[in-house]
Amino acid sequence: MITMEDIIRDGHPTLRKVAEEVTLPPSDEDKRILKSLLEYVKNSQNPEISEKYGLRPGIGLAAPQINVSKRMIAVHVHDEKGTLYSYALFNPKIVSHSVERAYLTSGEGCLSVDESIPGYVPRYARVTVKGFDIEGNEVKLRLRGLPAIVFQHEIDHLNGIMFYDHIDKQDPFKPIENAIPIER
Known part of the structure; x- marks a missing residue:
């Protein structure tokens, strides 16, 4: 079981590396x-388990965050309608995206970043992601809203990119043109 001790923190060199493709079949x-x-x-979102093991709640996690530089992510998040997006993927990639942007009004956080870094993180409003499930079967997802943002955040980890790299350093809350604000 992964605990908070297994999650590496900002500044660790693995977080800035481009992760390697996973050989399939896995x-x-x-x-x-x-x-x-x-x-x-999943455990981090369960109040009893997270308290018992001291887990910080998260909605996504990428292998580089546990110091494994391989292209693997897990996402467990509900969209604004309450639909659950629960996926664990090998070699996920964004194969298409909207011109339109979106951002979380509350900003983004990360299990590898202990402090709060305020600011808007511009993302694509809609993305199509392809990857492979645990058995090595191809999965294609069309995502919008919060799930789209979470997948982009986790895929960034596979490319050595942190969410705050996207924040405008001069004006963190500068309005993002043609963007949909998403409340969380």
């Missing part, structure tokens, strides 16, 4: 890691 070890990423995110 090895038992890669499957174990991918399962544990999703298990952490």
